[in-house]
Amino acid sequence: MDTKSKIREVALKLFADKGYEQTSLSTIASEVGIKTPSIYAFFKSKEDLFLTISEEVFIHHYEYIRMVSDDLNNETAERKLLTILEEMYNYHLKEETKTNFYRRFMMFSPEGLDGPIKEAFIKSDVLLSSILSEIFTQAIEQNEVRPLEADKLINSYLCLMDGLFLQLFYYSKEPEALERRLRSNWEIYWAGIKKEASVQLKELF
Structure with missing residues (x-):
């Protein structure tokens, strides 16, 4: 699975489980195994x-x-x-x-x-x-x-x-x-x- 797809998969689960406000980009990045700034290569913002x-x-x-x-x-x-x-x-x-x-x-x-x-x-x-x-x-x-x-x-x-x-x-x-x-x-x-x-x-x- 490529990095962008992995970000979407992890974010989907975290948003569903914890909600929007309680899910940070840093948490998503940690779950994916990348640094937070790397997310901005694929998405403009949370x-x-x-x-x-x-x-x-x-x-x-x-x-x-x-x-x-x-x-x-x-x-x-x-x-x-x-x-x-x-x-x-x-x-x-x-x-x-x-x-x-x-x-x-x-x-x-x-x-x-x-x-x-x-x-x-x-x-x-x-x-x-x-x-x-x-x-x-x-x-x-x-x-x-x-x-x-x-x-x-x-x-x-x-x-x-x-x-x-x-x-x-x-x-x-x-x-x-x-x-x-x-x-x-x-x-x-x-x-x-x-x-x-x-x-x-x-x-x-």
């Missing part, structure tokens, strides 16, 4: 290093979902959407450091950096929405889901995803509990958007 990692964390999550989606080209919309939720769980359980970083700094952004962090999040959110737009557009054309506005379908799914992500915070050590929550939420969600959804539900939109 802020630059932190924001670089932030964007990488968000984009890495998107790229994983894109890979999952691409492997499901011939599946139904129901299978695609459920699998993405399942793989979101798998991703966050497997990528513990990235998940801790994501959770910490989405909830408690360092002072003065909330704007750039939000921009990085929105960028990845737009990319994720593009994947969902493809799925929902095709699903409507193939009469798998009700012909609702794409934005409504995407936003509702993202809210479901965000809610399940929060459950990971409380039940990461209880896989059976996580599975039950995913299944029950998914069943209700899918019942609301599939083509055969009841007339009564339509009135909610």
Whole structure:
């Protein structure tokens, strides 16, 4: 692993574990095995290093979902959407450091950096929405889901995803509990958007 990659790897873990304010460049340098000034050959400042990692964390999550989606080209919309939720769980359980970083700094952004962090999040959110737009557009054309506005379908799914992500915070050590929550939420969600959804539900939109 080259020095720049090692700096990013060490900084990611320290930021995730200790927070932004409690992580110094000297600590990062010590963990990497270099002198502190050497970091400036790759990053302008601690802020630059932190924001670089932030964007990488968000984009890495998107790229994983894109890979999952691409492997499901011939599946139904129901299978695609459920699998993405399942793989979101798998991703966050497997990528513990990235998940801790994501959770910490989405909830408690360092002072003065909330704007750039939000921009990085929105960028990845737009990319994720593009994947969902493809799925929902095709699903409507193939009469798998009700012909609702794409934005409504995407936003509702993202809210479901965000809610399940929060459950990971409380039940990461209880896989059976996580599975039950995913299944029950998914069943209700899918019942609301599939083509055969009841007339009564339509009135909610």
